[in-house]
Amino acid sequence: MSNWVINQGLSAFILVVWMGINIFLFVYYYLLYDLGPQFEYTRELLGSALCWARAPAAVLNFNCMLILLPVCRNLLSLLRGSLICCGRTMRKQLDKNLTFHKLVAYMIALMTGLTGVVITLALILMITSSVEVIRRNYFEVFWYTHHLFIVFFAGLVFHGAGRIVRSQQVTNPPHDNSFCEDQPESWGEIDKCPVPQFAGGFPQTWMWVIGPMIIYLCERLLRFIRYMQSVSYRKIVIHPSKVLELQLMKPGFKMEVGQYVFLNCPAISQLEWHPFTMTSAPEEDFFSVHIRLVGDWTEKLIKMVENLPEGGQGPKMAVDGPFGTASEDVFDYEVSMLVGAGIGVTPFASILKSIWYKFKDSDPKLRTKRIYFYWLCRETYAFEWFADLLQVLEKDMEERGMRDFLTYKLYLTGWDQSHVNHAMVHFDKDRDIITGLKQKTGYGRPNWDREFEQIRQENPSSVVGTFLCGPQALAKDLEKKCVKYSDVDPRKTKFYFNKENF
Template structure:
């Protein structure tokens, strides 16, 4: 790095150690390196002096005092041979340090994310395989002579769309995922990333829709209607009839109408599901503000029922496929749709049986609402899990997830809710209407006054559902970090740990007493 030419060395006393105390901090070492690099035109050393300064401090500041002695730098810089040798060694150490840091980062990343990496790799390989399969299959069809590679790309994308439209349902089958967490599948399947995977599949669907619908509308249809009479009669008349259709005929056909309606529904659902719309970060004037926020996201996401109906119809009335066993859309969707319908049916009947009564309501500083509810007799859960709550007086359809903050052995069920959105604000208003004005209690706590059970709003719960935190018993050391309302995830865990500690102490006292009496 330094070569063999002569070097100009900085005056350490006058230029850096201005207070003349003989102590050089890391910032002063950086300044020395910058001066030396500038004087000797060493661009590499000049650009990253902090790296070299850190290595010098690590080498000489053995006691980690935050400074080194001036004589140490004089020995390093003012002795030319030592300076050259150490600079070369420093450069090599820096390169090794960078490589080591990168390799460590890569290793840590692989250790933390290997389950997600192999799952994504398998998913991508399956999509590539399906695309290639349809690509080469349609290359053998007579329509390829007229429509060209646009036809192959459109149908290759269609095959990945069918696969992803089936797969996207699985990450939101919460009961199935909660059950699978307790099996050996959890050792190699990333159940904790189910929502991220759901969003990635949605992104792949968007790409597939653009390729499939875009190629049909912008390439395949124009080539078909512009084909010569001979080409049409020879290659396409069997699929589209003896009379060549117009562009409007293709669009208003059953396959075209269902495809366009699906694209519209998915565009609405995907747009309102994006973070800025879902979190109400976009401000629109009234009455358009009703079309953003969590409610808009929730209702628009249920357009998927219409989408799947259109998808099945779209997959039955195909222009270029006539044999029923080659129309495979329903084959892709059958098992995932049945599983999802079974999940929703289970959730419906379970939520009806899990009607709860409100035992206590409290409002804490920071606009935190605490609900203590009766615990259904068959409701069993682990610390770290969450439930969905519905209040029919607010909305007969909306379910919202909240972490359980009561311990598994408690005879009640509690949640703590941060009042931030429209649903939570309405929830607070519901209790304000059926309760008398709250009285200020100890430590600024607001407690609701007693009221009759008949006046309280009805609540339903659904769950419990699993989270990564429920596996805390597998570890010898726990580090729980929660900021603000995020601490609710760990309240139940702390209660469970304290209850177990008390039980262990009581058991130890009991064993000690039995030992003394037997003696």
């Protein structure tokens, strides 16, 4: 339990606070409309429907205020840079922005089912098109339907403009409302119960959402400005396994390790923006991305590049970013454990390149004393585009007498017996037959219990940052291992889990 608190305690606390505010708002407004004297006549006319309509509306307003903030990426990057004094534990919460965005959306869906047909239909389309299988395989469907948020917020703001929910006005002379509440047949017949006068309440939803809407509009304005800025190509490379490398240049562009950008290709679609982690280092005068063929957009882009004449420039490209990620914190840990699956190695390419540059000219003063790097791939040729960098790093660390600084292990997960037989025949060779590295490629998946135990033994009093860019199933496994192998004793090893989210 104590180990779980180390990795998930703050996240759970934030979730409890958010849920507590929702419960408080629901209960408070339910009791207000159920017991408040100013709504006694309205309750007589509408019954329990009044409080069951207004209590969810209050929760709806609160969550609609929050829903846009987690997708304001420039705001999150700004907060990440300004929260250095607050420590990495607080910054980790910013990496869960999309998870929180989804939670808020589910709460809105629960509360809106009671308040508006147009809002409900727009929300249903947005949520159903956001499920993993559609978002991954039919990104365009997700992208276009998600822009129904414009209809959603328009309906939300104008939903209360009709002032349908009304409360009675103060009468002259004042009278005992409770006496008349249960005698609607006597309204206007006796002096004690004059005919009640009703007036609609002032719309309040816009006051909850106006701030986040302004922030989001500023985000979109900034994106438009970046869209108009020129981007030039430095180099275009098509690697094995249909991986496209774009080396791009943009005036005034500055990045940090592990950050990502959104790319837009107007020749394919002027509205679609797709996120890609940069594989270049901050020390380079360009920035690069590696794009794997997944979905229609990447397929069209790769075909356009393949059909370019020799020496021709690629299609017009717009770049939004860079934006911060969990990988920025790699050098804040004494020991870092990097795990990449397939193309998920991209943020770690940036980190390892930066390490090479830091060691190239001088002896850098890094807080990080050791890095463990794991790369899992299904195909042998997927290793090719990244193996060159590892060979340079391997040689450089040996020459500096820092062989223990970088420990890397590569695993081929999509293997058959022929791969194993081939490896056994060439087992006595100094270098791996697949990558050309001294470290031999493993077959299958890592034994994570053994790996975590080894790291804990080699770093008995260190804080280990575990970083993953890969599938959710692997994330759950690694997160459990971080909890299992962390010690509550501050003098012993602790593992902190971090995952890339887009």
